[in-house]
Amino acid sequence: MASANRAIVVVGYSADWQKALSRLEPDELVVFIDEPDVIRKRGAREQLARLDCPWQLIEWEYQHDEAADAFVAAHGDLHAVAVVPGLEYAVPFAARLAERWGLPGAGFGAARVLRDKRALRRVTGAAGIANPPSREVASLAEVRAFLAEHGLPAILKPANRQASIGTCAITEGTDLEAVWQQVQDQDEGPYVPDRRFPLRMLVEGFVTGTEFSVELLVADGEPVFGNVTEKRLFPGPRPVELGHTVPADRPGDLTARLLLETRRVLAAVGFGTGVAHCEWIVSEGVPHLVECAGRMPGDLIVPMINEAYRTDLPAALLDLLRGRPVGVPLPSRPTHRTAVRFLGAAEPGVLTELAGEEEARALPGVLGADFIARLGAEVGEVRSSHDRVAVATATGATTAEALERVQAALDRLTVRTAPAPAGGTGPAPTVLFVGGAGPFELSEEVVRPALREGRAAGLRMHMTNQAETLPANSAELHALADAASAVDFAEPGLNSAWALERVAAGERFDVVFGVREKAQQAVAEVAAALGAPGNSPEAVRRVQLKDACRTALAEAGFAQPTLRVCETAEQAVAFMAGTPGPWIVKPRDAMSSIGVTLVRDEAGLPDALAALPDPEAAFLIEEFVEGPEYSVEGLFLGGEPRVLAVTAKRTMAPPLFVETGHVLPAELPVGAREEIDRQVTAALKALDLRFGLFHVELWRTERGIVLGEVHVRLGGDGIYLLLTHAIPGLELFRMVYQDALGRPVDTASLTPTRAAAVRFLMPPPGRLVEVSGWDRAIGHPAVLYSELGVEPGALIQPVRSSDDRVGLILVGADTPAEAEALAAELVESVRFTVEAPASTPTPASGSGSASGSGSGSAPGPVPAGAGAGAGAGAGTELAGHR
Numbered sequence: 001m002a003s004a005n006r007a008i009v010v011v012g013y014s015a016d017w018q019k020a021l022s023r024l025e026p027d028e029l030v031v032f033i034d035e036p037d038v039i040r041k042r043g044a045r046e047q048l049a050r051l052d053c054p055w056q057l058i059e060w061e062y063q064h065d066e067a068a069d070a071f072v073a074a075h076g077d078l079h080a081v082a083v084v085p086g087l088e089y090a091v092p093f094a095a096r097l098a099e100r101w102g103l104p105g106a107g108f109g110a111a112r113v114l115r116d117k118r119a120l121r122r123v124t125g126a127a128g129i130a131n132p133p134s135r136e137v138a139s140l141a142e143v144r145a146f147l148a149e150h151g152l153p154a155i156l157k158p159a160n161r162q163a164s165i166g167t168c169a170i171t172e173g174t175d176l177e178a179v180w181q182q183v184q185d186q187d188e189g190p191y192v193p194d195r196r197f198p199l200r201m202l203v204e205g206f207v208t209g210t211e212f213s214v215e216l217l218v219a220d221g222e223p224v225f226g227n228v229t230e231k232r233l234f235p236g237p238r239p240v241e242l243g244h245t246v247p248a249d250r251p252g253d254l255t256a257r258l259l260l261e262t263r264r265v266l267a268a269v270g271f272g273t274g275v276a277h278c279e280w281i282v283s284e285g286v287p288h289l290v291e292c293a294g295r296m297p298g299d300l301i302v303p304m305i306n307e308a309y310r311t312d313l314p315a316a317l318l319d320l321l322r323g324r325p326v327g328v329p330l331p332s333r334p335t336h337r338t339a340v341r342f343l344g345a346a347e348p349g350v351l352t353e354l355a356g357e358e359e360a361r362a363l364p365g366v367l368g369a370d371f372i373a374r375l376g377a378e379v380g381e382v383r384s385s386h387d388r389v390a391v392a393t394a395t396g397a398t399t400a401e402a403l404e405r406v407q408a409a410l411d412r413l414t415v416r417t418a419p420a421p422a423g424g425t426g427p428a429p430t431v432l433f434v435g436g437a438g439p440f441e442l443s444e445e446v447v448r449p450a451l452r453e454g455r456a457a458g459l460r461m462h463m464t465n466q467a468e469t470l471p472a473n474s475a476e477l478h479a480l481a482d483a484a485s486a487v488d489f490a491e492p493g494l495n496s497a498w499a500l501e502r503v504a505a506g507e508r509f510d511v512v513f514g515v516r517e518k519a520q521q522a523v524a525e526v527a528a529a530l531g532a533p534g535n536s537p538e539a540v541r542r543v544q545l546k547d548a549c550r551t552a553l554a555e556a557g558f559a560q561p562t563l564r565v566c567e568t569a570e571q572a573v574a575f576m577a578g579t580p581g582p583w584i585v586k587p588r589d590a591m592s593s594i595g596v597t598l599v600r601d602e603a604g605l606p607d608a609l610a611a612l613p614d615p616e617a618a619f620l621i622e623e624f625v626e627g628p629e630y631s632v633e634g635l636f637l638g639g640e641p642r643v644l645a646v647t648a649k650r651t652m653a654p655p656l657f658v659e660t661g662h663v664l665p666a667e668l669p670v671g672a673r674e675e676i677d678r679q680v681t682a683a684l685k686a687l688d689l690r691f692g693l694f695h696v697e698l699w700r701t702e703r704g705i706v707l708g709e710v711h712v713r714l715g716g717d718g719i720y721l722l723l724t725h726a727i728p729g730l731e732l733f734r735m736v737y738q739d740a741l742g743r744p745v746d747t748a749s750l751t752p753t754r755a756a757a758v759r760f761l762m763p764p765p766g767r768l769v770e771v772s773g774w775d776r777a778i779g780h781p782a783v784l785y786s787e788l789g790v791e792p793g794a795l796i797q798p799v800r801s802s803d804d805r806v807g808l809i810l811v812g813a814d815t816p817a818e819a820e821a822l823a824a825e826l827v828e829s830v831r832f833t834v835e836a837p838a839s840t841p842t843p844a845s846g847s848g849s850a851s852g853s854g855s856g857s858a859p860g861p862v863p864a865g866a867g868a869g870a871g872a873g874a875g876t877e878l879a880g881h882r
Helices: 013-022 037-044 044-048 069-073 088-102 108-114 116-126 142-148 174-182 252-269 301-309 315-322 357-361 398-414 441-456 474-481 494-504 516-529 539-542 547-554 568-576 602-610 672-686 719-726 732-740 775-777 818-827
Strands: 006-011 029-035 055-059 077-087 132-137 154-158 168-170 199-203 208-221 220-232 242-247 274-282 286-293 337-343 348-355 366-371 390-396 413-420 430-435 459-466 485-487 511-513 563-566 583-587 596-600 621-623 629-637 640-651 659-664 693-701 704-711 757-759 764-770 783-788 807-813 831-835 860-863 880-882
Touching: 006 013, 006 088, 013 044, 029 037, 029 044, 029 348, 037 055, 037 286, 044 055, 044 757, 069 818, 077 088, 088 511, 088 704, 108 116, 108 208, 108 252, 116 132, 116 199, 116 252, 132 142, 142 154, 142 174, 142 199, 154 474, 154 704, 168 174, 174 516, 208 301, 208 315, 208 719, 220 301, 220 315, 242 301, 252 286, 274 315, 301 337, 301 390, 315 485, 337 398, 337 629, 357 366, 366 398, 390 398, 430 704, 441 459, 441 474, 441 719, 441 783, 494 516, 494 704, 511 732, 516 831, 539 547, 539 704, 547 563, 547 621, 547 672, 563 568, 568 583, 568 602, 568 621, 568 732, 583 860, 596 602, 602 640, 629 672, 629 732, 629 818, 640 672, 640 719, 659 719, 659 818, 672 693, 672 704, 672 757, 719 732, 719 783, 719 807, 757 818, 775 783, 775 818, 807 818
Parallel strands: 006 029, 006 077, 029 055, 430 459, 430 511, 459 485
Antiparallel strands: 132 199, 154 168, 154 199, 208 220, 208 274, 220 242, 242 337, 274 286, 337 390, 348 413, 366 390, 563 621, 583 596, 583 621, 629 640, 629 693, 640 659, 659 757, 693 704, 757 807, 764 831, 783 807, 783 880, 831 860
C-alpha cells in the first residue's frame, strides 16, 4: 500500500458495515481485517467486490491479546484515519489498534472488560451498579454448588461468546447434565475461525423483568446521542430476542434512568470514544446489567434508530472515530416509532415452503419482510439468534401502530416444514453457477430466476464471475446467491482447479451450471473434474467452433452448407471459385452476429474481412443458406433432449444478418414442427450433448431443414422471457437442477399456451437529438419488458452486430400474429430525432448498403425501426423497464 493512502479500518467483516460504507462512499480506502478462516467461510472477498469505494481485505488472526501490536509492526505503511469494530469479537483488537495509531477509540482496557462478561460483572459491581449474583464455573459440580447457594431459577451462559449462543435458563425440572453438555458445543458456523477457543462459562441469578437496551454514542466519555430500545424474548428457557421497539415507549424517568446507568457502566470501565450497546433488565424499577458491548447493535436496531430519529448512526460514529465533529443530525427525540419482529418455525423439521414476502412488504408502513432461513434447511427450537426463520420491520406514528403493522407483515408470511429424515438432512446440495450474469439488465433478467428457482428447491447457490463483472451486478442478484466468488470463466483450467480446491476445503458442488455462452467450456470442465452431471468439455468445444460443429453434423448425415476454414483472403477466393455464391464470411467462434457478412462477389470480400472482430484469426467462409430462420429452445431431461418451443426470427436484409425481432411460438405449416423436433433431437444426440439447456438455429429451405449453430445455453435477445410467458409457470432452471440431482421433474405442462414477441430499436446513425413516444409505448399493458440504452447526445452507430441495437420492446399476446404485430406497432411509434453524420460513406458493391441521410441533412424524427444503425455499443448497460 502506498504511504499516501488514508484508510478507514474495519475489524471483522460485517455486511452491515459494507452496506453503510457503500452508501456513505468515503474518500478514504476502506480496509477490512478478518481471520483467514472466516474470510473463506463467509465469502468475504467476493462480497466486498460489490463495495462502491476502494477497499482492501487483510487476513490476520486477530483474536488474541498481542495481535494488534503485531499487526501495527507488520503494516507500518497503513495510515488509518479511523478504526471501527465490525463485530463483537473484534472490539479489543480495534481498540488496541486505535490506541497504537493515536486515534479515538474505546480504549483497550475498556474493550477487554466489555468482551469478558465476568470481568464486566466485577468492575460494574464495584461501581455500585446492580448486577445479578454471578460465578465462573468449570464443572457441573460448581453449577450445583451455585444453585445450592442462590436457588432457582438461574442462567447458564458463556463468558466469552456472542448472539445468545449457549445461554440457557435453569428452572425446576431442568436436566442439568443435558444442559451442561449442550452449552459445551458452541457452533458459530462461519463467524469464527476453525481453531478452537477456550470456553468459559458463568452461572448467574435469574432476574425477572422487562428487558431493554441502550444505544449510546460517546465522545471522550461524554454521550452525544442516546436511545432506549425495548426488547421481547422468545418464550422458553433460552433468552433469544423475538423483537424490539425503537424507541422504548416508557415513562421519561425510566428512559433517563437507563441512559444514566449506561453512562455509569462506561465510566466504570473507562470507555473513551465510540458506540456502546448495553442490555438491561428492569426489575421492580431497578435496572440490572445484563451485558454491554462496545460495537453497533445487531438485529436491525441501527436501521430502526435511523428511521425513527431521521439520523445516520454509522455516519455519526465514523465522524467520532475520525476525531471530527458529527456531520449528521442527532436529535434527542424521535419523529415516529419503529418495530422489529422475528419469527421462528412453528414445527421442527425441514423447511418446505417460504412464501409471502412481496405481499408483506406491500402493506402500509412495512419497511421490510425477509426470510433468514433457506428452503431445505433443518429448523427446530430457537436456541440462538441464528435459529430464527424470518424478520419484519415497520414504522408508525405510535408504538402500537408500528407493532400492529409489523405483526400484519408476519401474518402474511408462510413457513411450512416437513419431518426431517432420520439422522438429519445434512448440508443442502449446492449449485455452482459459473459465469453469473453479464453487466447488463437483460442478462440479470435470466440469472435472477435461475438463482431464485434453485433456492426455492432448497439448494445452495454459489455464483462465480469475473472479478471486473461481479461488482457491476446488482445487489438484488447478489442477495439471491448464498456465496459469490471471483473466478475468470474464460481462463482454461482455472475454474476446475478452483472448484477442486474448494471441495478439498470442505465445500460441496452437486450441480454445475451456467447460462452465458463463453462460460460453457468452464461449466463442462468443472463438471468433468468433479464427476458431476454435464456435457463433456470436448462436446462443448466442438459446438462452439462453428466449423467443427458443421463437420460433425455433416458426417452424421445432416444437411449443412459447404464451408472452409481460411487464414488468408486468397484461400477464401479459391473457395469462392469452386462453389456457387453468394457466401457468408464469419468468425469461427464469435457471437451476437459479430463479423457475419454476405459476400456476393470477390469485390465484396475485403470489406467482409475488415468486419471480422480479429483480423489475425482464422475465419470461415461458407455457402449462403436461403430461407426463413428459426431457433429451437429446450432442455435435457435424463440425458434426452426435450424441445419446448420453436422461435421465428427476423433479421436485417443482406449483407448483414443482425436479428431485428423474434416471435414465440413460430407459426409453422402442418408437420413442420414434428420434423424440426426430430432433426434437432437427433442432431443433439449426434453431437454427444446431454445436459442443461439448448438453443439450436436452423433454416427451412427448398431442400429441407438445414441446421445452423448449436448452443448449450438459452437463446439470448430476450428469448427466455418469451418462453416463460408462452409457457405459464415454467421453472426451467429448477427442472435442470432437479434432474441433475436425480429428483423427479414435472413435465405435464411444457407446451406454449400463449405467445410473445420482441422487436429491437434500430434508428439511423447519427447524433441523437430527441426520443419521443417511448414512455407511451412501454406503458402499454401488454409490454413485458423494455430497454432503451441511449440518451440525447449519444452517437448512434450503424448496426453491424446485435450490440449496436439501442433497445427493445417485448410483449405478450394470445397468438403469435397478435404479439408480432403489437411489438412492431409499439417500436414504430417510438420516434428518434437524429442529426445525420457530416458524410455517410457508401460501402463497396457486394459488401454492404448505404445508411444515413447524407451530408449536412437537418435532424428529423424517424421511427425506431427505420434505419440501419443504432448504438448502445458492446457491453453498454441498458436501462430496464418491466
